[in-house]
Amino acid sequence: MSPQITPIADTAQDLELSERILTPDGQRVANPQLDPYVADVDAAQLRALHRDMMVLRRIDAEGVALQRQGQLGLWAPCQGQEATQIGTARALAPQDYVFPSYRETGVIYARGAEPGDYVRMWRGEEGAGHDPEALRVAPLQIIIGAQTLHAVGYALGIRHDGADEVAVTYFGDGATSQGDVNEAMIFAASYQAPVVFVCQNNHWAISEPVAVQSQYPIAGRAPGFGIPSVRVDGNDVLACMAAMRWALDHARSGTGPAYIEAVTYRMGPHTTADDPTRYRDAEELESWRRRDPIARLEAHLRALGELSEEHLAETQAAADDIARRMRAECLGMVTRPPLAVFDGVYAEPHSGLERQRDEYAAYLASFESEA
Amino acid sequence: MSPQITPIADTAQDLELSERILTPDGQRVANPQLDPYVADVDAAQLRALHRDMMVLRRIDAEGVALQRQGQLGLWAPCQGQEATQIGTARALAPQDYVFPSYRETGVIYARGAEPGDYVRMWRGEEGAGHDPEALRVAPLQIIIGAQTLHAVGYALGIRHDGADEVAVTYFGDGATSQGDVNEAMIFAASYQAPVVFVCQNNHWAISEPVAVQSQYPIAGRAPGFGIPSVRVDGNDVLACMAAMRWALDHARSGTGPAYIEAVTYRMGPHTTADDPTRYRDAEELESWRRRDPIARLEAHLRALGELSEEHLAETQAAADDIARRMRAECLGMVTRPPLAVFDGVYAEPHSGLERQRDEYAAYLASFESEA
């Protein structure tokens, strides 16, 4: 019979059970398993990671602001999850392909998104905010967990092509309950597909604490399916990068999928439509504020004597610049004309839809003729 | 990072990795974990288990025969799985409720099925072959894995009622790939529901060997979800009974679900419509014939000096008797009248369907008036 397993209930203990390289106050601790994967990361690279996280936080804040000002229908903030997103995404090779959920602003940023890409979907202009082929990132996915299977299929294609690529999928702690996410692990293991699963356990699925989905470490599920996994401190950007490099190496080596659970925290509301004060304690939030991923890296850089005023100023300027361009792009967006509602349903002509389009065109034209 | 896991590929090794009490040649070996659960099983009880398995094999053979003779549309044989089904089902308390798949002839037998119950559905007379409330067994389920969620819901009800009952669900190795079966584990763990999962790993899902679903022991998945599990030799009726008693005790104690993987073998075709020679080796079949669950218990009883000719004769008579009654019931079944096609769609009147029924009745009547 299997050994007795102890549930982990409180989020504090939660984090203790995960791998880390930097402590919350920015001290570097030895981690024999992860250290080799970030042995090359020097101060300049650390500063680049810091810059990424700063810029991302600014993009995220701008998204919230634009929504509050009525420019976006919705925004899903990623504040608090910068280390997870930047750490893992910066480990990707250009040819890798990402299947995200809807909160991965940091991932599309790291893949080279244009300023308008962050808002185009949330503003309701288009179904996909960015060009998937250009970024090698699938459109944001709203159906919880659906994208994980797409990643596995893509990875099967990689394998068949004999390509040196990895498919990567991001999803939340809530998503781990969906059948699709479990089937994705099963199919990936069955085909030894080169896919990396990244679960961002941010402790909440809207109002439900992670314990509703699992009272046990989520990373512990993967090995049962034959998938090696690691549970990493998701607010430690170095640990996230190291874990991701391990996982990508594993997948690239042809030995099948790997799984990462990044233990982090959603500092903001679920989306701008949500009011988290209805369901979570100020105290919990406060305790996570003390584990802020950016502050942690800053403390580390400061201790190394590598956090110059210059860097901070440059970072601030870059962040402001992208926020400005994001806003300008957003406000400048021109909604497609009415008949665009019919565009792209099919790749080839569909007589039924064409007739509807024609009738609707005639209908629209009838107003013009009246005028 | 999680430990490296070694896949198990061949079915021989497979079995070695499971818990047993009786070796394939019928010797009793000590099993400190399982033994306490069958300490009370004396020779008379062993003979009763033997009788059950013999009768079940006969019922199963009669089902095949009736199908071959055109009396049934289909039959799903359970030959080879008698120990799993009888061992686990005989561990149930009367108040427990079972959610089976379609191959659990032995389970409905053990729950007290009437002879006609085995064939009513397969003959195409009714949607459910037996009265669920009478047997405390849900109708056979054809949609792979769907019933596992029903068991969890039922178990949640048990828990809310504070009742001393357990919900039990049976499913195959193939079923473990379905989202539903994984969601069932997640919901069961989340609610600590008193439910026992019984996976009959009979090595095949139609033509697909279990390795398509999993190259790792299936029982190994449950602990990741927080569910203790055991992997048991499914051709060892004592081990199956012991494992089931452990699992039921666990569920009854209020500490949540338990999971059993019974490693067994489907000796016959998937169903009477299947031709297994297209996809599996005679040799593999032969090797499993040497592990026959009934022969194993017979060898054990014989070694104990407890297998009398009298017992064998009585068993044979009982088996023949039930087969005869099963056949008689089957041949005597009267198909419901045409308008029965409308019966039981709704519990309350539905004007649309009533109109259809009336029109169809008028249509049928028009033939009579013509005549």
Added chain:
Amino acid sequence: MVEMTLGKALSAGLRQALRDDDKVVLLGEDIGRLGGVFRITDGLLDEFGAQRVIDTPLAESGIVGMAVGLAFRGYRPVVEIQFDGFVYPAFDQIVAQVAKLHYRTQGRVKMPITIRIPWAGGIGAAEHHSESPEAYFVHTAGLRVIAVSNPEDAYRSLRQAIASDDPVIFFEPKRLYHHKGEVDLDAPLADAAPMGLARVVRAGSDATLITYGAMLATALQAAEAAEDEGISLEVIDLRSLSPVDYDSVAASVRKTGRVVVAHEASREAGVAAEVIASVTERCFEYLESAPLRITGHDVPYPPAKLEKYHLPDLDRILDAVDRVLDRPNSLTGADA
């Protein structure tokens, strides 16, 4: 009679159902502490406890499958699907289990499950949050389908759905959650008209305008606008989509001889097709022109900025009215 929003009426209906029958349990994502993303279950966790107002793991098939098991045990589960577009993962459990178990067991196992679905568009939402999947369920034998359009109906028919021994898919127009109306909270359920009847919301004589859900408001506006032009429209709120109350519908069509059916859902094999086919079958000799459909286009629900070109509005309905009345319209041009 009290005035309340449709959302509050639904809350009141759930509260009353929970009070009336301790076998009623609610299941869904975020329905507990949060009270649901639309706050329909607000306060119910506090009043009835976590055993009856159950936050579930994030898996719709799991939720509905569990409801089936609870029904096996004599419970009357009420499921909340968070948004219309999230019902599809539960489709198999709904279509192959919920809809069929009563038939499969010849009535031995009842499925008194209510599946509440915040529904349809017009709220500027992101993808998958504005779907109108009702036709899938109308086409599925074994289910009943209700679509509400006002607080009074919402309160009464939700309680009726929960009290029904049949499974009911219960559509709640999100766009109307904050719309107000009078509700008699104390009217005994036993005295209420049975679930399943349509309602003539506005009497008229020139054409029959058939709709349901949030589109009813648009239909009524259209009827007012038409009146200004001297056209008298009879407006019918179907309220029940399975069964459809064809007696009421046919009575109206026999009177007017002209029919427009409007809904947000896409057109091919939608509810309007069903209504028109049935009405034509029953009232052919009364029809003076071809019944018309005004629906969402046969496109996936578009991005928010385009939804106003997708949803039937006042003008599209009036144009269809002109067509069934053989008046000048968008297809004939102004000189017809």
Added chain:
Amino acid sequence: MVEMTLGKALSAGLRQALRDDDKVVLLGEDIGRLGGVFRITDGLLDEFGAQRVIDTPLAESGIVGMAVGLAFRGYRPVVEIQFDGFVYPAFDQIVAQVAKLHYRTQGRVKMPITIRIPWAGGIGAAEHHSESPEAYFVHTAGLRVIAVSNPEDAYRSLRQAIASDDPVIFFEPKRLYHHKGEVDLDAPLADAAPMGLARVVRAGSDATLITYGAMLATALQAAEAAEDEGISLEVIDLRSLSPVDYDSVAASVRKTGRVVVAHEASREAGVAAEVIASVTERCFEYLESAPLRITGHDVPYPPAKLEKYHLPDLDRILDAVDRVLDRPNSLTGADA
């Protein structure tokens, strides 16, 4: 021209597609060594290898979800769903992903996925093995829906479906897998009539009988029987259910003025409702009687012994023909 069964024609179509384009891959349960439970993929594993003829774990959502990922990578996946009743677990992936990704990305991501579904009843099967779910997919914008009725169409339209850049739900009538017909295996696909056109299978003048799939054979028998009574029926095989070729259908209806639509699927919001609503809209002034539907009842597919009372048969179709022709029928009685 060679004579072969519909099943063999489908096999040949798959083989040809696999040869024509190495991006074509097949996915499904038991399609490899076994060749599928209906043997449609028989021999393909040997010819094309396990990389292209892929046995999958037992999970339909997984299969279709994986096909989506393969499509993202430029593959053209052909999925086999083992039986009609097992498509529902994949419903979410089909409706929310396969059908929508092209629209979501404004055409940047193509979904050239073919989902083959052995389909419908009349074979005495167990529950869930005789379903007719086509209306669900017809109602889903973004999908194409094909239903074949003979070997020639099967061979050609399966290849067209696979070659199409759009997702196609491809219905194969199980009941006809062993029916034979002539197939021209060498006819170039480029010369073929486009997928999506209906076919007048039998010309006639008194009424139009519209159907598809296995029901076509029954319709043709009905037409022969009717002829004996001096009634001339035009029989149309829709072949494509989305889009429906309404030009062909309307041309026939304008000629006959009377319409019967037959299918196995249940009635409410089914394909026949769609056809009748559209035909009425287009041909109202030509109609001489109410178009009628002959369909499976609105019941879950019944146990095998009762299926003959569920499926439309010759007599039920003829009775409907009598009704549209205002001849004595089951509703009027013999003396009408």
